[in-house]
Amino acid sequence: MATIARGHRHDRGDDFGGDEFGRFEPRGGPAPGAVRRAARTGMLLALLAITMMFVAFTSAYVVRGGLSDDWQPIDMPRLLWLNAGLLLLSSVTIEEARKALNRGLRAACNGWLAVTTILGGAFLIGQLVVWRQLAAQGIYVATNPSSSFFYLLTGAHGIHVLGGLLALLYADIEAWRYRLGPAKRTLLEVTAMYWHFMDGLWIYILCLLWFGR
Amino acid sequence: MxxxxxxxxxxxxxxxxxxxxxxxxxxxxxxxxxxxxxxxxxxxxxxxxxxxxxxxxxxxxxxxxxxxDRGGRGSYSHGNNxxxxxxxxxxxxxxxxxxxxxxxxxxxxxxDAAPANALQVEVTGQQFAWNVRYPGPDGKFGRTKPELMKESLGNPLGVDPDDPASKDDVVMPVMAVPVNRPVEVLLRSKDVIHSFYVRELRLKQDAVPGMENRLHFTASQTGRFEIPCAELCGLGHHQMRSFLLVMSEEDYANWLKENAPQAQ
Amino acid sequence: MAQTGEVAILHHHEAPKGFIRKYIFSLDHKVIGIQYYFLALTAVLVGMTLSVFMRLRLAWPDATLPLIEGGKMTPEQYLALLTMHGTIMVFFVLTTAPQGGFGNYVLPIQIGAADMAFPLLNMLSFWVTFLGFLVMIAAFLVTGGAPIAGWTGYPPLSAVGEIAGPGQGLGQTLWIVSLAIFCAGALLGALNFIATTLDLRTKGMSLMRMPLTVWSWFITAILGLLAFGVLLAAGVLLLMDRIAGTSFFIPAGLVISEQIISHKGGSPLLWQHLFWFFGHPEVYIAILPGMGVTSQILSTFARKPIFGYKAMVYAMLAIGLLGFAVWGHHMFISGMSPYSAIAFSVMTLAIGVPSAIKTFNWLGTLWGGQIRFTTPMLYAIGFVSLFVSGGLSGLFLGQPSLDLYFHDTYFVVAHFHMIMGVAAIFGIFAATYYWFPKMFGRMMHEGLGKLHFWITFIGVNAIFMPMHYLGMVGHPRRYADTTGVEYLGSLNSLHVFMSIAAFITIAAQFIFLFNLFWSLFRGQKAPENPWEATTLEWTVPSPPPHDNFGGNYPEVYRGAYEYSKPGVTKDYVMQTTPDAAAH
Incomplete structure (x- = not known):
């Protein structure tokens, strides 16, 4: 049984091993690739924690929406849909970057990464513009429960996207310094996981805001 | 050892x-x-x-x-299903x-719902007192407005004098009920959460602002019982206390009459 | 297998040089564990000091006290002490020491790993927690002082600002910010624990060979991962109600001191649901590591395998799972649906079943043993006794009908202090006496340890058992004194008794502190395996080298609790002993 447990960790075809910096420095247990697996597990767990937070926001949204007689639907600025498009597109480009790196095509990878970063940045700027548009209509955080939730959910999502953007920028810099080789797949892989999740989360929030108006 | x-x-x-x-x-x-x-x-x-x-x-x-430990070995057992x-x-x-x-x-x-003949009493918590309101002979509670809630003007509940139903409402700092008659308590709060607690009734219920919580009981003995506040409500929490006065029907009717608002 | 080849590529991982990288911003889980432990020690001294003043006020409300402005404690000062005592103890002691402290130090070694999966996150989680502690302490120092809304921070009291009472201004805001920071740190820690346990176990360390301590930290981390995000969300909403003018928790038409509050439409019960969805699992976050440590220690010093290892694992999993389905039992009288109260009640009593399984298995472990009465063993036995005492009162409080009388009385205070307070603290003490030799390379003084145990064990029972009687009489909790309610007048003698018991018990804690620091420098040198225990941390030097195993990762051949195995010369078999050598 022990051998099975052990074999299971070895035979997954962990090609390169080493940690996310490509160094063969043991960080626990002698299995190469354990750090890589742990990085993916860790990212999944982080996404689970983020999910719980948004589950809590959702339940607050449903409860608060259900009991109030002061709920006024807000006009969702059309720019939101464009922003969603940008974010969806960036999911495609980061996937391309990941594939390129797996094939060892560094230049292509760097290009796709840069595009993803720009799209992510554009999304955040777009979200800020949406906030400005709402403020111009006189809709602020405390105007109405629906606007409170609008700012809350977009804001909470935006902060998380910003975190992802910082990770992308880090990857960009590494790439720029010729340090983003196939051995650093893990970094890009977990960033991509996170980025796709932010994408899905945004679709979810849009649906919530749209149907819960 | x-x-x-x-x-x-x-x-x-x-x-x-x-x-x-x-x-x-x-x-x-x-x-x-x-x-x-x-x-x-x-x-x-x-x-x-x-x-x-x-x-x-x-x-x-x-x-x-x-x-x-007596210097031997423990029994080697991993459990027993x-x-x-x-x-x-x-x-x-x-x-x-x-x-x-x-x-x-x-x-x-x-x-279980309160019996149909239950006497309705409204109990409203505030920092740091209980206000008890009786609907009066018309059986209806008058309208209340937050902007009228001024204990300094003797109107802690903000009863609106313009509502005809409020004319005969009786507001008291203590709660009197007739013995052996079902009572339904409508619990509210003006500010923060309080909790209505009468040990002898074996009852407790939070008074939550923005909500109306209900309780019903029939007191079987006359006497004076304390109603402490049981939910942390601020610095005077430990001093927030009222009384439940259980009276005979007769005494209760007199008590209500004595405390009824004077007709204008 | 590939073992030798791999070891060849692993070189001894150099320890960082320089004081700051080594002891302050260290990435080493052992240093971080010790940092967490000393943070909790600092926090517990603060929390304990607050309780001294609370007990003074409760027993002698008119006494002139030192360190208090004006000499006499006001009710709002009492409530501020109460709020901060609860918050600091729950978050910065009971969540920090067992998990962040001992979990961090011992878990990687017990599974045969060189460190946690993410050392940088680990360091970050400690410093974030530390920042949270500073912000919490800052609440004492701002104008208006510390908040008075209790550790549960129910709105509207916690949401409407200074108008609701002193301390409800900046103090309350800092309290919320501190908790939010704490949540962030706890989440980082939790994901690190889970990833480490899942991915960094050494060869042969299958899940069902893990020590029960590892299981308890693992399950605790899962609870933390799922619960702290919810508290963080609730904290964000509460903060927005306070500073952004939203109305998530504040209903319409509030009038405080004749002033109308402009919020409208929010729900105070929403906070309670979110808070307790976190808050109930939090109870298990505090107590589960104590259960793990108790199991480990009982088995070690009874010289017997743990009774029903699998049942213990499943019971902890069941407690963790059910822990997410019982939050409503904190809200029976809140005005929540009476039907859901019945469902929550059934789930709550169901959680008593795995708790009882654990108790019976502990007794089963002792039965037929050869008990060695070391200090950690005394504390582990004390844990079992307190767990029984504190757990059974839950049987009353889990019934909504009985809660009609007992809710928010001292019966509740007795219950949770017994089980989540002192039982969990006994777990921490047991762990301290047990692992101190490993952590610091020196033994603690046994005589002082035993003296500390006797006073503490009798003392905590003397403090918290009588509290049940206060609850029987219907003494509401969070009362600054007994002067406002007539029927409480007769209870002063009980308060005096509990206060005196508390002062004696607290005084005894200085024996512990002295022992801790004395042993740190003067204690007898600890051998590798002073307790003759079987788990991996006892196969390495005390204290272990920087990467725990010096590059020679252990291979595990058996479960964690092989004591008194027939046919073996010694009465214990290490997890790393190959089968051939075990006979």
Missing amino acids: AFLLGLVIAIITLATMYGFAFKVWWFPAFISEYGAAYDHQFQITLIVCGIVFFLAQLGLAYAVWRYR VMEATWTIATAIVFLGVALMGQKIWARVHL
Whole structure:
């Protein structure tokens, strides 16, 4: 049984091993690739924690929406849909970057990464513009429960996207310094996981805001 | 060491049980229809817990003394599935049985509606007092408005004088009810969460701002009982207290009349 | 297998040089564990000091006290002490020491790993927690002082600002910010624990061979991962109600001191649901590591395998799972649906079943043993006794009908202090006496340890058992004194008794502190395996080298609790002993 447990960790075809910096420095247990697996597990767990937070926001949204007689639907600025498009597109480009790196095509990878970063940045700027548009209509955080939730959910999502953007920028810099080789797949892989999740989360929030108006 | 530890555990166990068995500190006598069932359910839970407490603690004390190191070897056992299954099933039956038995009281308090002839009384908490309002002869509570809530003007509940239903409302700092008559309490709060607690009724219910929580009871004995606030409500929490005055029908009618607003 | 080849590529991982990288911003889980432990020690001294003043006020409300402005404690000062005592103890002691402290130090070694999966996150989680602690302490120092809304921070009291009472201004805001920061740190820690346990176990360390301590930290981390995000969300909403003018928790038409509050439409119960969805699992976050440590220690010093290892694991999993389905039992009288109260009640009593399984298995472990009465063993036995005492009162409080009388009385205070307070603290003490030799390379003084145990064990029972009687009489909790309610007048003697018991118990804690620091420098040198225990941390030097195993990762051949195995010369078999050598 022990051998099975052990074999299971070895035979997954962990090609390169080493940690996310490509160094063969043991960080626990002698299995190469354990750090890589742990990085993916860790990212999944982080996404689970983020999910719980948004589950809590959702339940607050449903409860608060259900009991109030002061709920006024807000006009969702059309720019939101464009922003969603940008974010969806960036999911495609980061996937391309990941594939390129797996094939060892560094230049292509760097290009796709840069595009993803720009799209992510554009999304955040777009979200800020949406906030400005709402403020111009006189809709602020405390105007109405629906606007409170609008700012809350977009804001909470935006902060998380910003975190992802910082990770992308880090990857960009590494790439720029010729340090983003196939051995650093893990970094890009977990960033991509996170980025796709932010994408899905945004679709979810849009649906919530749209149907819960 | 082994003997001493076993002894101390045993003494703590017995001392604790003494306090409960001889009712050194105990409930006051009950005055509501829930009281008998409540005290019975408490007694059953106490007996179940008492037996488990006694056996577990004295079992621990005995094991500690009996199996102290005497220089041999421990018995090599990884457990016993039959025993595991037995105590799992036994505790499940006992605990869930106790839980289900107690639900009858809960159902009577919260699932049964108040009798149709119940006297309605509104109790509103505020920092740090209870306001009790009676609908008066018309049986209707008048409208209230937050902007009128001024205790300095003698209108803590903000009763709107423009509403005809409010003319005969009686607002008091204490709660009088007639004996043996069903009473329904409408609980509200003006500011933060308070909790309405009468030990003798065996009842407690939070007064939550923005909500109306209801309770109903029939008091079976006359007397004066305290209503402390049981939910932290600010610096005067420990001073927030009113009285439940249970009176004969006659006294109650007089009391209401004495305190009725003067016709203008 | 590939073992030798791999070891060849692993070189001894150099320890950082320089004081700051080594002891302050260290990435080493052992240093971080010790940092967490000392943070909790600092926090517990603060929390304990607050309780001294609370007990003074409760027993002698008119006494002139030192360190208090004006000499006499006002009710709002009492409530501020109460709020901060609860918050600091729950978050910065009971969540920090067992998990962040001992979990961090011991878990990687017990599974045969060189460090946590993410050392940088680990360091970050400690410093974030530390920042949270500073912000919490800052609440004492701002104008208006510390908040008075209790550790549960129910709105509207916690949401409407200074108008609701002193301390409800900036103090309350800092309290919320501190908790939010704490949540962030706890989440980082939790994901690190889970990833480490899942992915960094050494060869042969299958899940069902893990020590029960590892299981308890693992399950605790899962609870933390799922619960702290919810508290963080609730904290964000509460903060927005306070500073952004939203109305998530504040209903319409509030009038405080004749002033109309402009919020409208929010729900105070929403906070309670969110808070307790976190808050109940939090109870298990505090107590589960104590259960793990108790299991480990009982088995070690009874010289017996743990009774029903699998049942213990499943019971902890069941407690963790059910822990997310019982939050409503904190809200029976809040005005929540009476039907859901029945469902919550059934789930709550169901959670008593795995708790009882654990108790029976502990007794089963002692039965037939050869008990060695070391200080950690005394504390582990004390844990079992307190767990029984504190757990059984839950049987009363889990029934909504009985809760009609007991809710928010001292019966509740007795219950949770017994089980989540002192039982969990006994777990921490047991762990301290047990692992101190490993952590610091020196033994603690046994005589002082035993003296500390006797006073503490009798003392905590003397403090918290009588509290049940206060609850029987219907003494509401969070009362600054007994002067406002007539029927409480007769209870002063009990308060005096509990206060004196508390002062003696607290005084005894200085024996512990002295022992801790004395042993740190003067204790007898600890051998590798002073307790003759079987788990991996006892196969390495005390204290272990920087990467725990010096590059020679252990291979595990058996479960964690092989004591008194027939046919073996010694009465214990290490997890790393190959089968051939075990006979």
